[in-house]
Amino acid sequence: MHVVLPDGKQLDLPQGATARDAAAAIGPRLAQDALGARVDGLLHDLLTPLPDGAQVSILTKRNLADAAELWRHTLGHVMSQAVGEYYRARGYPEGSVKRGVGPVIENGFYQDFDLPVPLKEEDLPEIEKIMHDILARDLELSRREVSRDEALAQFPADPFKQELIRDLPEDVTVTLYSQGDYTDLCRGPHAPRTGVLPKAFKLMSTSGAYWRGSEKNPMLQRVYGVAFATQKELDEHLHQLEEARRRDHRKLGKELELxxxxxxxxxxxxxxxxxxxxxxxxxxxxxxxxxxxxxxxxxxxxxxxxxxxxxxxxxxxxxxxxxxxxxxxxxxxxxxxxxxxxxxxxxxxxxxxxxxxxxxxxxxxxxxxxxxxxxxxxxxxxxxxxxxxxxxxxxxxxxxxxxxxxxxxxxxxxxxxxxxxxxxxxxxxxxxxxxxxxxxxxxxxxxxxxxxxxxxxxxxxxxxxxxxxxxxxxxxxxxxxxxxxxxxxxxxxxxxxxxxxxxxxxxxxxxxxxxxxxxxxxxxxxxxxxxxxxxxxxYAGDFPFWLAPQQAVVIPISDRHLDYAHEVERTLRAQGLRVSVDAGSDRMNAKIRAAELRKVPAMLIVGDKEAEGREVSVRERGRGERKGVALDGLAGEYAARNANREN
The missing domain is CATH 3.30.930.10 (Bira Bifunctional Protein; Domain 2)
Incomplete structure (x- = not known):
């Protein structure tokens, strides 16, 4: 048989050759660095036989992004293996951890489990440690093609694997992947060994998931993980998730009463x-x-x-x-x-x-x-x-x-x-x-x-x-x-x-x-x-000035400034602005903090000096502080910003 390389050259190989064989035929360094391959445009591992005449491109660590599905899939198997070791270390017998499906998803992977005792969120860091240990062992992965009956015999105590296998046609060839003492039913593709996998991963959460998505079936525990080529990418992703939680419109909608x-x-x-x-x-x-x-x-x-x-x-x-x-x-x-x-x-x-x-x-x-x-x-x-x-x-x-x-x-x-x-x-x-x-x-x-x-x-x-x-x-x-x-x-x-x-x-x-x-x-x-x-x-709830539910709050320094505070309110409202007076009993700093939490764009502070000069002191988001601002001038400024839909 032969395959065609990216430069158009033809590479002759023995029948049944894999991408690993192709890499070795090109050179020993490439064979050592190879992670997987693109075969006729599709992601392949090094373990699967190549079709005759295929277009083959070998992927190395320089192609981590292109091979992401491959190494994320393998990290999913590493996580599954780590969960088994976690329970064995706590005295549970072999076979007490049963596994459903475990696909690659965007940015990571998940695995469904039927566990003797459910995992808690605080258990996930311990499983991550076991995963890092499995990577350090540099376990080689192997691929076997077996009959349906042989596959059933491989998982005698796992009803979920049994069901998946029995749903396959009787004459189908089933593929199994192994790393160390862990074997799973899988179509692949996978990395060649655990030592080449990126270490930038994190187990994020668990949830309930019905087996095969039907509420008539048993409820399993699903463990989610994310994985990236570099620690920087992982850190950026975790920061992005934190930002998503901070900006969540459901949370802000409740806090801001929207x-x-x-x-x-x-x-x-x-x-x-x-x-x-x-x-x-x-x-x-x-x-x-x-x-x-x-x-x-x-x-x-x-x-x-x-x-x-x-x-x-x-x-x-x-x-x-x-x-x-x-x-x-x-x-x-x-x-x-x-x-x-x-x-x-x-x-x-x-x-x-x-x-x-x-x-x-x-x-x-x-x-x-x-x-x-x-x-x-x-x-x-x-x-x-x-x-x-x-x-x-x-x-x-x-x-x-x-x-x-x-x-x-x-x-x-x-x-x-x-x-x-x-x-x-x-x-x-x-x-x-x-x-x-x-x-x-x-x-x-x-x-x-x-x-x-x-x-x-x-x-x-x-x-x-x-x-x-x-x-x-x-x-x-x-x-x-x-x-x-x-x-x-x-x-x-x-x-x-x-x-x-x-x-x-x-x-x-x-x-x-x-x-x-x-x-x-x-x-x-x-x-x-x-x-x-x-x-x-x-906007993370910080709406621009023209769009904010409340555009300004007038904060009197003490109760004797309330009359002037209401005059400021009336002046601004006459310009069509959304303004209120905080007439509560809290101190000024507490009122400022309350306005900041409500994400009010402008805080207008009034005391003796402001009342005497018909002025306000302005504290405004993104614009700093201004003292001694003439009230009529501010009203005109805010009216113009409102009309022009400015921040």
Whole structure:
């Protein structure tokens, strides 16, 4: 047999040769340094036989990032072995630790266990020590191919391995990997020995997990670990996790009294508290101003609709699994509104339209409802009831490009306003293998082409993602990376030829004939709930001045300064600012600390000197302290910052 190397050279090898044999044939140093290989583009270990004629590239420590799945997988086995040794050292017999599955996941691995006594979080550092010891032993890994019956005999006391093996076809070849006295059922790939594994790993947590994901099966204990090529990367990841905990919008939402999730109201149905309502309404006001300036007309539609509406649009049954069960009213079926677009379509269709009337731009902050599994709900970022900043543009073909570019401009403005700079643009097109899409193929091709041309014209870098299109048309998504590295899909623009076709929408053209309009769906925020959740974490609750629920608090040094403190409050409120007086009995420093915890941007301190000169002393986040600031001047300054949406 032969393989082909990256430089195009052919390497002759004996039948059944492995990547280790290929590395040895190239040179003894490469054989010593080899960790794994890329075989026809796929990650391979050094132990698996190579196919004849394969393209082979040997990976070494210089390729740790490319081989991450391989060494993380092996570290998962090391952790599993360490757990067994941990229990044996405490007197539990061989076989008392039973193992479920243990795959590689993003940044690490996990392993499911049935343990004689559950692990506690404080036990994890001890298991980490055993893992480091296993790495120091430099155990060589071996790979065996056995029959199904031989594999069953290898794990006589482990019901989980027995079940996995029995589910395999009888004539299948099963692979086992061993290191020292530890053997596991596994497809690989793995590192050649434990001594070459990176030492930058940490066991993070444990949780319960049903065997094979079914609540009918036993509950196992899942142990999670993270692993990186270097200690620096691990430290950065742990710092990122700490930042995520500090910025968690669920934690901050409670501390800052922004929103409430009440089980009596219902899972995934957030209620906005006064502070959160201020932020939400400022978001709405910002976007509504833009919509008015760009020629949108506001509409309001009901929260339920006739089931026939959603059947016509195609939302039902295509997305029936994510919609609430219809209810019967007067012998007709209704359901909670999953989308605003069919309602806007019917508004467009409510009267004849001329080519002179187009484009028609209908906008609504419309609340919709989706049935999400309870395990998928997450604060504001995954809910069952949410409000979209939804708009639908009905236009002529000659208007499509200009309308699309205007929506693109609006969405980029939104991202810039909220300092969301790390953005990638994703064009979602059809998956040619899927049958979920509706409409004429020629229309799909035209819509995909027009989106790509528009994004190219404005010079935005983008990727094309097959399968990411909506069922009725292609789209452009805005994927934002937040301050701690997570990605969120926020705004979206969709070009739709199909809903106008399904609903028979028309306009009378210049030629006096009926023509079909094109529809653009757009939502720069996407969902106000998700956008708020992301903003809370993006700013760590320290909202910019114009967006803060409370923009300033007036702090009197003593009770005799209360009258002037209220005068300051009235002066600033007359400028439309959100200001209050802390009239409590605490000392000034305690009031300052309380305002800092509430993340109020400005603290205005008043005493005898300030009252006498109609001034304030200002302590402001990120701007330091200013003394002797004229009250009227400050009111004008703050009003201007508020109007210009500045920090």
């Amino acid at each position: 929103f409430l999730l009440d089980p009596l109201v219902g899972k995934g149905l957030p209620m906005w508290l006064p502070n959160g309502t201020v932020v939400r309404e400022e978001l709405v006001r910002f976007l509504r101003e833009q919509q008015v300036a760009r020629g949108y007309q506001g509409v309001i539609t009901p929260n339920i609709g006739n089931l026939e509406l959603y059947k016509t649009s195609g939302h039902y049954p295509y997305y029936s699994d994510s919609q609430f069960t219809p209810i019967e009213v007067d012998e007709e079926q209704y359901m909670l509104k999953p989308m605003n677009c069919p309602h806007h379509v019917r508004i467009y269709a409510s009267k004849p339209r001329s080519y002179r009337d187009l484009p028609v731009r209908l906008a609504e902050f419309g609340t919709v409802y989706r049935y999400e599994m309870s395990g998928e709900l997450n604060g504001l970022t995954r809910v069952r009831g949410f409000t979209q900043d939804d708009a639908h543009i009905f236009c002529r073909p000659d208007q499509l490009k200009a309308e699309f570019l205007d929506v693109l401009d609006l969405t980029v403005l939104v991202l810039r306003t909220f300092d969301l700079k790390d953005v990638r643009f994703r064009v979602g097109v059809r998956d040619p293998e899927s049958d979920k899409y509706v409409g004429d193929e020629a229309n799909w091709e035209l819509a995909e082409k027009q989106i790509i041309e528009a994004v190219t014209e404005v010079g935005l870098p983008f990727t094309i993602e097959p399968g990411d299109a909506a069922f009725y048309g292609p789209k452009l998504d805005f994927v934002v990376r937040d301050v701690i590295g997570r990605e969120w899909q926020l705004g979206t623009i969709q070009v739709d030829y199909n809903l106008p076709e399904r609903f028979g929408l028309t306009y009378v053209g210049e030629d006096g004939q009926e023509h079909r309009p094109i529809m653009i769906h757009r939502a720069p925020f996407g969902s106000l709930e998700r956008f708020m959740g992301i903003l809370i974490e993006h």
